[in-house]
Every structure is written in C-alpha cells, then in structure tokens.
Amino acid sequence: MRALLWIALLLCSLAANAIDVIGFRDAAEEQRFRALSAELRCLVCQNQSLDDSSAPLAQDLRNEVLLLMRDGNSDEQIRQYLVDRYGDFVLYRPRFTAATLLLWLGPVLLLLGGVLLVWRSVRRLQQQAPAATQDDDHATESPDNSPRL
Amino acid sequence: MLNRILPVAVFMALCVLLFVGLRMADQKDIIPSPLIGKPAPEFALSTLDGDQLIRRDDLLGQPYLLNVWASWCPGCRVEHEQITAIAESGLLPVIGLNYKDAEDDARRWLNQFGNPYQQILVDADGKVGIDFGVYGAPETFLVDADGIIRFKQVGILDQRTWETSLRPLIQSLPGDES
Numbered sequence: 661m662r663a664l665l666w667i668a669l670l671l672c673s674l675a676a677n678a679i680d681v682i683g684f685r686d687a688a689e690e691q692r693f694r695a696l697s698a699e700l701r702c703l704v705c706q707n708q709s710l711d712d713s714s715a716p717l718a719q720d721l722r723n724e725v726l727l728l729m730r731d732g733n734s735d736e737q738i739r740q741y742l743v744d745r746y747g748d749f750v751l752y753r754p755r756f757t758a759a760t761l762l763l764w765l766g767p768v769l770l771l772l773g774g775v776l777l778v779w780r781s782v783r784r785l786q787q788q789a790p791a792a793t794q795d796d797d798h799a800t801e802s803p804d805n806s807p808r809l
Numbered sequence: 810m811l812n813r814i815l816p817v818a819v820f821m822a823l824c825v826l827l828f829v830g831l832r833m834a835d836q837k838d839i840i841p842s843p844l845i846g847k848p849a850p851e852f853a854l855s856t857l858d859g860d861q862l863i864r865r866d867d868l869l870g871q872p873y874l875l876n877v878w879a880s881w882c883p884g885c886r887v888e889h890e891q892i893t894a895i896a897e898s899g900l901l902p903v904i905g906l907n908y909k910d911a912e913d914d915a916r917r918w919l920n921q922f923g924n925p926y927q928q929i930l931v932d933a934d935g936k937v938g939i940d941f942g943v944y945g946a947p948e949t950f951l952v953d954a955d956g957i958i959r960f961k962q963v964g965i966l967d968q969r970t971w972e973t974s975l976r977p978l979i980q981s982l983p984g985d986e987s
Contacts, residue, residue: 703840703944716909717944719936745942747843 689729696735697725700742701750708750835980842961844940849875849952850940859905859916863930865956872959872982874903875950876926877938877967879910880945882920889922892949895971896925900979905929908938908946913986951975953982 665782694711700721702713710718719796721742728738742750755759820926844850853864876892878885896903905926907915912931919929941950944963951960960978961971 717935720939724939744843745939746944747840747942749840 692735693722693726693729695721696729699752700725700739701752703746703750752801815977820849835976840944840962842958844942844958847948848956849958850937852932852937852940854906854932854937855904857929857931859910863928865871867982868904869956870954871902872951872979873927874901875906875941875947875952876903877906877908877950879944879946879962881920882908884965884976885947886922886960889925890965891966891968891971892926894968896927900976902927906937907931907933907943908933908943909933922974939977950980951978 662665684693698709700710701720702708702710702715702718704717705713708715708718710721724741728741733741739751749756751755752764773798797799813981822881849865853862855862874895878892892903897899903926905928907929909932912933915929915931930937935943941948947965948963950958950965953959959982960975962975966975
C-alpha cells in the first residue's frame with residue numbers, strides 16, 4: 661500500500677516536470693524565471709499561473725518570457741510586453757493605478773471604518789457609565805460600581 | 810434610527826453587487842483587449858496558397874476582418890457559416906490568420922468546408938498571435954483603413970454579434986471607398 665503511494669507520488673512529480681521542457685543555463689536563471697512566471701496569469705486556464713499551466717499558449721509565453729530574459733530585458737519590461745498584448749489581466753499582482761485604487765486601499769478603508777465604529781461604541785459606553793455609577797451611588801453604597809461593557 | 814437602516818442598506822448593496830456579478834458571469838472568460846484603438850502589430854507572414862509574403866502595411870487603405878482560425882478549432886467550424894456570409898456580403902475582405910496549424914490540415918479543412926478568406930496568413934508558431942494578444946481560436950479583429958484595431962471578438966462570431974455590433978461599426982467607418 662505504501663509502495664503504491666510512493667509510486668503515485670513519483671508519477672505526480674514526473675507529471676509536474678513534464679511541463680518543463682525549457683533548458684535553463686543556471687540555477688539563478690531558473691529562479692528568476694520561476695519567480696516571474698508565477699506572477700503571470702495563464703490566459704487559457706485563468707486560475708493558473710504561467711509557471712504551472714500546461715496549456716500550449718502558456719508554453720509559448722514561457723518560451724517568450726525566457727527569450728526576453730536572455731535578450732536582457734528587465735522583469736518590468738517583460739511584464740509590460742505581456743500587458744501590452746493581453747492587458748493588466750495577465751498580472752496576478754495588480755498595478756497601483758486609478759482603476760485599482762479601491763482594490764489596494766479598500767482593506768485599509770475597511771479597517772479604518774471598523775476602528776471608527778469600535779471607537780464610537782466604546783465612547784458611547786463610557787458616556788453611559790458615569791451616569792450609571794451616579795445612580796448606583798444614590799441607591800446603595802455598593803462597591804460594585806465599575807462600568808459594565 | 811440609523812442602526813435600523815444601516816444593516817438593511819448594507820444588505821441591499823450586497824444584493825446589487827452580487828446581482829451585477831451574476832449578470833457579468835457569462836463574460837468572465839473574456840479578457841478586454843488593450844489593443845483596441847491601437848495600430849495592429851507589425852507582421853510579415855507567408856500565405857497558405859503560395860509563397861507570397863504579406864506585411865501589415867500591405868493591408869492598409871481599407872478596413873478588413875482578421876479571423877484567427879485553425880483546423881483543430883471546433884469553434885471555427887461553428888462560426889464558418891457566419892464568416893462565409895460576411896465575406897460574401899462584400900462589405901469588407903476577410904483575411905484568415907491560420908493559427909498554430911499544420912498546413913496540410915488547414916488545406917483539407919478549407920476543401921471540406923469552403924474558403925471564405927481573401928488571403929490566408931500562416932502563423933505556424935503563433936508569434937503573431939501573441940502580438941495580437943490571441944489566447945485561443947477563434948478570435949476576430951476589425952482593422953480599419955488606417956490599420957487601427959477597432960473591435961475584437963473572442964470566441965465564435967455569431968449572427969447576433971455581427972448584426973448588432975460589428976456590422977454597424979464597419980458601416981460607420983470612414984474611407985472604405987478606396
């Protein structure tokens with residue numbers, strides 16, 4: 661049973677390598693290529709990156725990316741090359757533009773909104789608390805006059 | 810008062826958002842092309858039926874449709890009838906871009922179904938396809954007389970798209986008298 665599992669795992673790793681027909685010159689090139697292509701979207705199967713898609717177009721685009729790398733283009737130039745053809749959609753990491761302003765700042769705005777809500781309700785409780793303790797003082801000499809939250 | 814209205818308002822806003830999302834669901838695979846309004850990328854490709862070399866600038870001067878097709882593409886067979894009808898209407902020439910295909914297969918396909926194209930450019934390795942931002946077949950581009958891409962159809966060009974958007978757009982283009 662365990663042997664079968666190992667064989668299955670081995671086959672999986674072979675399948676993963678089958679995608680890779682590109683010969684890299686050295687480890688640094690491979691690392692840069694993998695980092696770059698993992699950030700680029702495969703346009704055929706849109707929830708996969710160029711790095712892990714086996715679609716023919718992804719293969720073509722990987723070759724293109726490697727050629728551009730070897731021609732001395734920077735990562736940004738290669739991204740721009742693809743954006744010029746396929747639009748911002750190829751980038752998994754959206755750029756900071758007017759159109760993506762809400763996308764990038766949305767979480768911060770939500771957080772600020774949350775902080776504001778908490779602050780307001782805490783302040784309201786604090787305003788109610790002194791009034792409550794005064795009532796308590798009039799009623800009895802109870803030691804339990806701490807504000808309840 | 811606000812405490813009562815706010816949850817309802819948030820709920821309504823969420824409903825609108827989700828409804829809009831649902832309405833857009835059938836468009837989710839279509840990536841808007843950044844090339845609309847820009848010049849068609851340069852190319853120099855040989856034709857399928859000979860050794861003629863056609864460059865982008867050879868096609869300047871009148872609008873044309875560039876139809877990306879291949880014999881391996883089932884959608885191309887579906888839209889073939891519509892592409893033929895457009896070519897036969899004589900409104901504008903239809904240029905075929907035979908995308909990542911084997912030439913023999915392409916010829917066999919044309920013999921079997923008919924050839925609507927004025928010219929067929931061979932893009933065997935798909936490089937020109939990449940320049941056009943092609944990510945599948947069929948795709949159809951409208952290029953105007955100045956060589957500017959005016960419209961892109963991703964997937965099958967059906968009669969409805971032709972009648973409601975593409976044909977009116979072509980008829981509004983200036984300068985197809987040349």
